[in-house]
Amino acid sequence: MLPISYGTAIIVFCIGLYTILSKRNLFKTVIGLSLMEGGVLMLITSSGYVPGGVPALLPFAGGEPVNPLPHSFTLTAIVIGAADVALALAFIIKIHRRYGTVDIDKIRGLRG
Amino acid sequence: MTRPDSLSLIMIALALFMTVASSLFAGAKGKEAFWRDLAPLWLFCLFACLTALASTWLSFIIGLELSTLSLFTVIRRGDEATSRLYLLAQLSGASVLLFATALGSSFGGNLPLGPVSEKLFPLFVIGLGVKAALPGLHFWLPRTHSQAPTESSALLSGYAVKMGIYGLLRLVDGPSPPLLLLGIVMALYGVVQALLQHDAKRLLAYHTISQLGFIVAALSTGTPLGRTAALFHVVAHALFKGLLFLSAGSLEKLYGSRDLNQLGRAGRDAPLLFGLFLVGASAIAGCPFTSGYAAKIVIKSALADQGQAVLGLQLAGLGTTLSFCKFGCYGFFRSLGNKKGGSPSGSPGKNAYAAMGLLALATIFLGITPLFLPLLPLGAKALLAPQALVDGLIPLVGGAALFALFPRLFRPRQGDVADVENALVPAGRLLLRPLAFLRRSHTGRLRTYIALIVAALIAIFHSL
Amino acid sequence: MKSPRNLQRLGALALSLALGWWLWQGVTISPFQGITGPAARYIHGTARDTGAANVVAAILFDYRGFDTLGEASVIYTTVCGVALLFAKRRYRRSSHGLSFIVKRSMALLVPFILLYASSIIVMGHLSPGGGFQGGSVMATVTILFCVIYGSSFEAARVSPKVKETIESSGALLFVLIGLVGLVTGGAFLTNIAAGFPRGTMGQLFSGGTIPLLNIAVGMKVGAGLSTLFYSMVKILEDPTESSPPEV
């Protein structure tokens, strides 16, 4: 069970990376970033897995609770990721104003 | 800082004397000129003294670089690009030296100024060699000496390059055949190049290289006699080369040119100048009873067991005579260019004569004293020995005879002679091509950049 | 033109797979031997230490409350920055919203949405939920307003300044609660030990500072996210600028 969960997480991460590396649309780049982040968060959450665990809400009804620590920092990381994505989108709007395109290969005003 | 020994004291005295002469020649009037002209010279003197007092290689390097910087500000007034070449060349040398010093140091203690381990020796020689103009590393010297303002040329040739020699003197404590070879090559190469020059200061610059070759050859023996000979020649060369540079500078002041093709009237217009020049020229040619003669005799006796080396030095001496015959002839007497010419524009000035007179007196003094006082380990007698006199006269007479026999051969030519410095620009261009590629590779494509990062990450995984 | 594109894709694929392979190599799956380390302390000590029923909330707001301050500050930074990027004196009126029926039913729904959001915030220490989640739900009200009534109406109801005030005071509240712990001689963000009542577990008033911090974060996130959305929507609607990007 656990290997599948880890594997999925890594696959999601790789899909995100592939998206960033191969897509030219800026929005897709941001989607790729979100996917990568999703992959990492899945990885973290998986590490808190306890066989037959119950939610970490007191009182624990019938069994051992799952590890609550990964949950808490997944929550934190989600919020941070959301902030990043929001900021990236805001930047894209601004960039589109200047360049009239969202093609990442055409936004090359600064180089060398 | 250790107690200064006699070597340091002699170097300090030399630095002070040379700076006095140079600043006398520069002769700044007014406050602004003082700050612009004289302050850098005296700063140089200060740092040169600090270098001579240094007790560790690190403080030696610090002094070296600071003195380089202060001379840089003087040379800037002569020619911008040359000053940059000078600074960068000196910095490279100091950097190699710094690298070598760091290899020898530890947090426990700095490397003391003195002999170093076998492995570091070549690095130190390269580092000091840039300063002392060893063959191949001399690329900066002719151009710098010829383009710099005269007073700084005199200081450069008179003292700055000697700081490299001072370092070598501290470094070498045993016989070093490669260094001997380098010295001989230097002496000969400098002379050959000097014979082909038509720019007076450039000619003198090549003679600096050649004379430094004598010094390097002497100190490479590692014997006390060799070291003393080297030190004596350091002082002697500083004095007469300073004198020669100042007289070349005075010629330039008088006629507005340094080209031997354009000069040739000074013997009539300024006989005093010729007299002073003659003192310097006879000293550098090794005319008996001058400082150059004494120095060369001691050097030869230090190298007595190296027959070929002595032969090489004799050859170099012969070339020197030839070259100075040419300088004297075309610089002062035989005009090749506009025959009519005008009268000299302006005069070198009293202060210039005073500076040259000071150096000439010192040269004569240094030439005569060893004849009476046992200044040199050989003793005064050795200088007057017939064998020594013959040895000293051979290059002199030979050179003069050659010049008299083939006068057309030694006429100043037009155009420049190739040297390592001419290779600098093509080499730079060659190096710049991959650089441009590097710049083009920063394409601004985010995806490529991120791919590079991921590739680096994978490489790190592999290496861990 | 075709083949370099494909080559690029191939390269991208190869890099992704290589990285994925290494990540997979690095995963350690050891047989489960019970929870150890700090997690064990969280599970067994939450009731005693904090009085909160939701262990995750206890970690977020008490044990590791400092992380939460940082996390809320990230949102705060983003909001401030987006407002800075799109700094404009005056926005023009643009869309007029949807039909009357939609507007009316929205009006009916709003109180319930707000109530729901508040309950998520206030009950954060008892059940899944908390300041972030409740704040986000509250921010949806803004989004709905913008969609249904048009953004200018939304701005007229809740002015940006009010949002700014709520957001900043939420953040300030968080820091001040933290400082109370410092003043009473403990450490920053001390909860029960600083004299906050533990209450009875499972009750609304329990968990010491946790509900307060939830409310602070709720204010911060709710107002922040709505400012964020508002700033971005305004710039998209602004007719003086060029059209929004086509996705």
Place this chain on the structure above:
Amino acid sequence: MNPVLAIVAPFLAAFTIPLFFVFRKRWIGSSIVLFGILSALLSLFVAAGGERAVVMGGWNPEVGITLVVDSLSTAFLILAALGFSASLSAATEAFGYGPWRFYVLFFLSWAATNGIILTGDLFNLFVFFEIFSVAAYLVVAYPPRSWQAIEAGFKYLIFGTVGALFLLIGIAYAFMATGQLNMAILARVLPRAPETTLSVVIGCLVVGLFIKSGTVPGHFWLPDAHSSAQTPVSALLSGVFVKVSLYALIRLTFLLFGNADGRVFFVLLLFGTVTLCLGHLMAFQQEDIKRLLAYSTVAQVGTIVIAIGCASAGGIAAAVYHAFNHMAAKMGLFLVAGVLAEDRASRDIAQMRGLFRHRPLFVLAFCLFAASIAGIPPLNGFMSKWFLLVAAAERGALIPAAAVVAGTVLSAAYYLRAITAFFSPAETEPPHLRPHPVTGAIVMLLALLGLVLALAPYIDPLREGLLAVGSDTSSGARYIGRVLQ
């Protein structure tokens, strides 16, 4: 004094400035200045308060979040306080108090910087890195009307986010292998993790920090961001932001992977050398003066990474010393370059002729800073380079040491190009001449700081302090003992 105050004070500033804007507009200016002074003073007090570790919420270190003040963080706290105050003063002169949101971001980045420096918890480090980065993207993108700034900010954002993700993976793997987040505890248990896991942790954390600090291959954002940002921001980026990431690199490599048979240090040496060479070679080809300075920063980052890679107490001392020297010199260079570029209304070096007659003091200060960066003795840059060379020689890292030495010549060459332009006569008078009293004063203070730093090896307390930073950090035992006492 509780270390948390150094983090809370700038946070308070960031949270109250909007309230002032809503209720008391007139107070914004004075509150910014006051909060700036308060934050700087509190940072310095915390730095002066000696070593200690406190846990947030009064828990034990395993459960709560620890803040640790040790000699390394003390040094960087002082660096941050100096850099931020200098940049703040320059910013108040350049922008006025108008864009209050800019100052909010400024204080947030200050809080985050202090947080990164003080925190003893791996995940908390990530959180603070995020605040810091988000604020950095935005201050780079200020003012929003400049398209270069926006593009640079966006690039920085993409890079920063990718870097943050790598950091997060590294933290996730470390957590997965041990279940711990406290760095002191991790230092004990992490070496017991399986080999491959450890290499993933090291690789991801190191590459994440490479991106954040601008080490090759993560340097691509740096020249864009540094050259496109406004002058006070560029100074801040080069002076402080880059150093903070390097602080994290020092801390994590020595604490967590210090005993992983040193392979991580080989990686650092390798990438540091590449960074150094690339930075110098790229700076050599720039026509834009701020871009030149930015690539020079890349090269200096490489220098510091090499110093870290020496894996010895001396190497750390050299890295910290060099970080200070680079802060003083590069901030000064950026401030002067900003003023001069404004006078000429161009950043092109070829256009900046004749500025010596125009602003002699600024140009002389530029020369001083440039000489210091290039490593001309006996300025501070030379001193730290010397320590670095000795450390590298002791480690036996000859090629990096040779690269550092060669870099000296190369950097002298490109700085000389700029200085030559300043001193050469101009055909036209500069069109602008606005007095910059505050910037001038800061430049003078930075020059003074540089001179004091040059004497640091001869001032006993400073030298002992530097060496103590090195010896405390290289073993990590003292840090662990402090946290888990």
